[in-house]
Amino acid sequence: MGVSIEDVAEQAQVSTATVSRALRGLPRVSPATRARVLAAAQELGYVPSRSASGLASGLTRTVGLLVPFVDRWYFGRAVEGIDQVLRDSGYNLLLFSLGGGHGHGRKRSFTEAMVRKQIDALLVLSLGLSPEELCQLQHTGIPLLSVGGPVEGCSGVFIDDRAAARAATEHLIALGHRRIGYLQGGSDDEQSFEVPNLRTAAFAAAMSRAGLELRPEWMLPGDFTVSGGVRAAAQIYDLPGESPTALFCGSDEMALGAMFEAQRRGMRIPEELSLIGIDDHDFSAPAGLTTVAQNPWEQGRVAATMVLAELGGVSGAVQGRIMPFELVERGSTAPPQR
């Protein structure tokens, strides 16, 4: 079955130690010998056993990725970027999805055991870690890096969420809106994840800086999802009395939900209601949604690259990095008509 390093050694007339060196591109191997080994390995279709080399070297050449979901835009994109740089460096990607709430409400139970002795580093995607969890993870001693949001006590790669939310809010204010509502992301079981709170705080700050009133009935949770956006928006649209002329949504998914619900009711966008989100989801350009764009794919690449550098011996390569965002104006925002 398995072609082992011994078979290659025999075929190339050298020792297994030399085969090992030659195949990994280490020095101290003459060009001629290396060529011979490579040829032999090629001919025999030799593939080193990950288990064996992992056991012998203590390294797995595998990076773990902990995600709350994979089936949402931000996460899928980030995973894609991460996988790409890992794969290009010969590393494997071990996926741990918490699968938040799908189906049988699986509990969030990742443990040290999931992680230890099977990965060389861990990337944590847009996830709040409790102090205990973080402590467990840090205790393993492997490089740890968050992507998509800050995790206390751990470096991260993400945008400045306060600034992004502020840019969105101020865009609406600059347009002349004064009655502005807000759809907040996040859910209860994700309390420790700061991103939604940062955005909310920045929205509130921008509003008060402009001397505008925060109306609690116009600030609803939408869970970062389309359907959450639909629900929250419907609730606001149903309110008697004065309505907001604009809605800032903490994610494009929610903004699109709000847009669908508005269209269903025959409301005109942006004439009757301006809508802005954050992300630049695939659907946003086709839908004409104004948004604050970010690039999770690139964020993933940057994070994976850092981790690889660290594993490659560049101590201090894993560090925090603020990534850019950009306001993209499309058709869903305009000055208020009333």
Next chain:
Amino acid sequence: MGVSIEDVAEQAQVSTATVSRALRGLPRVSPATRARVLAAAQELGYVPSRSASGLASGLTRTVGLLVPFVDRWYFGRAVEGIDQVLRDSGYNLLLFSLGGGHGHGRKRSFTEAMVRKQIDALLVLSLGLSPEELCQLQHTGIPLLSVGGPVEGCSGVFIDDRAAARAATEHLIALGHRRIGYLQGGSDDEQSFEVPNLRTAAFAAAMSRAGLELRPEWMLPGDFTVSGGVRAAAQIYDLPGESPTALFCGSDEMALGAMFEAQRRGMRIPEELSLIGIDDHDFSAPAGLTTVAQNPWEQGRVAATMVLAELGGVSGAVQGRIMPFELVERGSTAPPQR
């Protein structure tokens, strides 16, 4: 650093072999001994080394998952389902994303080496495999199962795509439509994946069965994506002369693209144009899109369960399975007005 099985053995006053048996729940261990071992392992914070047990047993307890993307609805959902059953059985999920075309146009180069000696089974997600690729994979001797579409020479878990496409087409026909266009999925670098062709063939068959004309200028490729749907739809809407009264789209993403483009032009749906897709994407219900629903999450679970059973010794557990679909009528389809 690492607490090894020997430490546990010493602590529990037994041999390493007994520790191994006890921890894995094998028979031939007295309850008292087992309890002692468990306690010792717990106390020491012992975590077995995957590499070591893999090397000794020849099993990795890891399943590979080969996907073209992860950042699209069907794939993300399927991955979620797969991950869940794998994780619940203590298996790891090793992700291989081909990352089709993102950024630097990475070539599709997964090799035997990616797969061999590091996974116990491989799941292939909605991917056409060339004969050589399939041969390589089968040569490894591990269980192989496709999800989301047929792969010649390999069992698969997926819906009856012909029947699904037929249901969609006949829904439009039953409504009275006679001028029906079609947006096809798939791209050139995915020629070997049969799903788009199956749907196209079924559409054509249903049309001719009803005595309706197939108009080539109304049958355009949309790449399964929103933006592809926008482009294809725009091209059809721009056509001079008679327009179709309905569009069947090979995926909801494309249908939603067609919907966005229609709305941008002020076309009324379903009054001026009926739209139907396949999938039941997250956005479809909020958008009011009629569709033929399928459940990739469940498909993933079924496939993963089969593979696990096979690995568990149930020979023949991996087999083809046709999963259900269901027509879900929403607001985007209605009888033609003209």
Next chain:
DNA sequence: CTGTTAGCGCATTCAG
């Protein structure tokens, strides 16, 4: 029911 004995396939000392 339990301990002993061998490797699993490779990376690493160290000599040469």
Next chain:
DNA sequence: CTGAATGCGCTAACAG
């Protein structure tokens, strides 16, 4: 520059 020896941590026969 190369080879022989050693052990990574665990599982899998065997005995007992």
